[in-house]
Amino acid sequence: MRPEDLKPEQFSGYPPEARKLALDYLDTFRRLPLSFLPNLLREVIEFDFKFPVERRLLEKELANLRSLSQQSLRFWFQEFTEIRLSESLEKSDWVTSPAQFVEQLSAHLWATHQMDAFRHAALSYADRLRTAVAPELPASPRFGIAVIGQGVDVAPGPLFRKLRPYGAYFSAVNPQNGLQHLLEAVAARARSSPAPYAHWYIDGGEALPHPSEVICVSYKAMEQVRATILARIHAETQKRGMGPEALRTLMAQLQPADLGASGGDPALDRFRIKLLTEASGTQIFSTSFVQWAAREALRRAQPLTVLARFGPRRRQKPMNEMLSPSAEQVELDPVGSLVDADMGAYYNWINQQRLPGSEKSLFLAWFENHQEAIAISPTLPRGTVSTGTIDLRGVLSWMT
């Protein structure tokens, strides 16, 4: 089926708000190339479960597409129309299952050596969209915090090497009450700039007490869901004919209710389980979980504040054993986790810098209960070292 043949009843399986949105833009969809449209529908079908900023951005994108003249549309989508699709892709039910189509499209693009062309088309589209739709600047500068190295006495090597060129490295931080100072800073930001899903606290272990205005995602709280998912994966992989694509599709279709993870906030419930059903390593390693959760929170909710505290992950064990939940005592690898988290902190900063308002953003990474920290802020000189004694409250005050 081609986009120009779309009919309203084909969206009957969409959740209510997504269906309404799709029907509002049906005429626009009919004008878009098939190599592009299912990518857009993959977002539309999730509309009911999106965070507010995601909804606004999607609505703006759709409004922009509707506003384009036929000539402009040809210009915007010229590269997409040159992508050759297979007959099986065209015949697939891409309206009902756009995510599956996109997966199959990806395989097709690799196999037909069109991935580079598609990539170029996608980047060009994103550039045009950024120009056409003004980004939403944050109400106040974003602030990312990474706390790394829980349980480590001595770091195996220099820390924050990738972040140091961008900020001030503090080598004599008084660690006393450090976590408390950081949580207080997050709480203060949540009070002064209240907004839905604007302030996040992600913990690789058990969450510390935090204000209710702060969205919390913790590895410990997801323990039962993780066990359920791993048990399900284990069962599915025993079935004959189960392949990686089928397993991925199955995982992506899991709903919070399937996993006993309905907490009364559909968007957040969905966000939490996707961290486990659509990512790699998050089911097993808490460091991967924290890094990915921070990345997804930043990408999707575009929050003002993210405090990501990495905990010690389990020592590497065979995947098959790890995929079979047991009562066996888990061994931890604090030093390896510190190395993971050091890189994770860098990725958190990169992901924060991708968001609008990055020139004013703040970032702090701290070696938990130790004296090392790196602070990045427009107020701090880049690539500098401070050896003077200071506590984290002092570092925070230097940053703002």
Next chain:
Amino acid sequence: MVITFGGGARDQETFAPEGQENIPHLMRELIPQSAFFTQVVNRGILGHYVATASLATGVYETINNFAALPPESPTVFEYFRKALKRPASDAWVVAPSNGFNRIGESSHRSFAPGWGAQVILPKYLLGAATSGRGDYGHLLRDSYETPLYAPELGGNTFELEQMETILKLSVDDFRAHALTLSSPDELSIYIVRQLMRQFAPSLLWVTLHDIDIAHAGAYSLYIEGIRRTDRLCAELWKAVQSEPEYAGKTTLFILPDFGRDSDEDAGGNGFQHHRTGDVISRTTWMMALGSGIRGGVVYDRPVDSIDLVPTLGSLMGFTASLSRGKPITEVL
């Protein structure tokens, strides 16, 4: 001898200045005697099986990365054995996972079945030797790309009983030795050394894979994999020098099958995967050393991943007629 420095390592964790601390053996022991190519570009599909198959055929293969399928174009092993009339014992592949079982021989009709390389999957053998239980479990992961799934084996499989009859290695000895090893790649190198002693094959292809643990997102494990691979490459080169059948008459190529995603590409998640197809994930390096190679030279011109097979052909005396690559003249 070809070693794929697998699976997928970026320049910034290997030969770029900040990565060199992870490859002390390559830097200090092998590079000084190598011809080093700084830009090897893989323009194909960035999945480990299909990319390794492309390296082995000199054609960008498009087979399903996650199925036990043979390459569609003739492999270097078929060119070599048919042109030089070499016996089956003269070309071997040692590879990490079930998915690689068919890599030794293509489905191309210009070659009758039987001209390919024999493939050994050490992890599969260990699984059979231990029934996948006990202390050997940590070696038995099939693939990090799809750690939740192992394809069913297709084609001829080198079975446990052949280990005793062909490699002269008892199951008990194999099992006991495995207990002393920390990773699947160490097991692969152990098997390679057995092959070198038993058959001294002229064409030996080793696909290492520990590095691909990066898919789990733990940077320390990725780096650990690189350091182990670095050590194993040097150990194998030392073994080459100590074996009379190989010393002074062996050329070794070491190259990653491809890189991994850039930290800066928003479509990926940095080192974790190789999905974006960006420049960093497509561009890697290659070193060649040993017999006939002028060492201590760095070449910055781009070469293509699929140039390896015609280069091997020129070195060994066969023509890779269906390869799409070109011989790398600097090593000929």
